[in-house]
Amino acid sequence: MPELPDLTVVAEAFHAALAGRRIRSASAPAPLAVRGTPAELADLVGRRVALVRQRGKFLLIELDRGRIVFNPMLTGRFQVAPPGAKLPTKTAVILGFGPREGGPPRDVARWTKGASWLPADDTPIDVRYRDPTQMGKVYLVPEGITRPIPGLDGEMGPDADDPALTLAVWQERIRRHPGELKNLLRNQAFIAGIGNAYSDEILHAAGLLPFRRRSTLAVDEIAALHAATGLTLTKAIEILRQRVPPTFETQVRGFLAVHNKGGQPCPRCGARISEVSPGGFVTSFCRGCQH
16 A cells, blocks of 8 residues: 555655646546546646645645546556556556646755656656556546545544654644554544554554554653654655655565564564454564564
8 A cells, every 4th residue: 555655755756757747638548446527537638737745645636727636545556657658457547748838846856856767848758547456546626626535635634744743743632542553553533644564664663562552652652653653754755765766656665674574583673573464454563672
């Protein structure tokens, strides 16, 4: 499942590549993924990209009029390719973009400047969204149209890497959310953008077991969880910036410390990593150094 670090890198890269370009074509080979009418899809042609950004587990393309919102869920992936390149299987939506107007944007992430994978400003490019299971959704939101987007409208906490999520704010918010720590971190109403993989990584970094309940945490453990969230996400984003482009459709997870590494030695204490699958979702943790 693409989580905040994955989508942050995609959003930064796509903003650098797409801002200032107009949509020259829009098609949906798998229309079940699209929430919007064929007329609204066709009406995207001519719209200019103002901004590409991430919010929680969503990727948003803000246009001069309206927006496109992607919720990749479990299996959605993105690809940048030259027009006419072979389509990946199960491609759901294809957006073609023309040459950039007005030069490159000034508000790009520093790591994208001069990147070898960036298409030239006068080169048209395609963005493909593929989803083998069609669990993810692509929401078309024309200007003046209200279209509900589950999970994005009014029920989401701050992004987990939001600088405004200080320890004081964290402490105040965490009191409202009981339950087990892994479920807490995955609760998008508490903080947004964390899923199965990075909840395991954050809890390992904090030295806390995923099945502990929030009510059992001491004050210093709440602070440790806050610190581990910021450090884990910052480290992951920096690694992904180096390893993901230009293959944005590839999920990079090999650098993670514990998630999906059951039976391997813990990188911190050497004990064997435990793994269970409640509800079908893998939870990985170390009984030696998580308490």
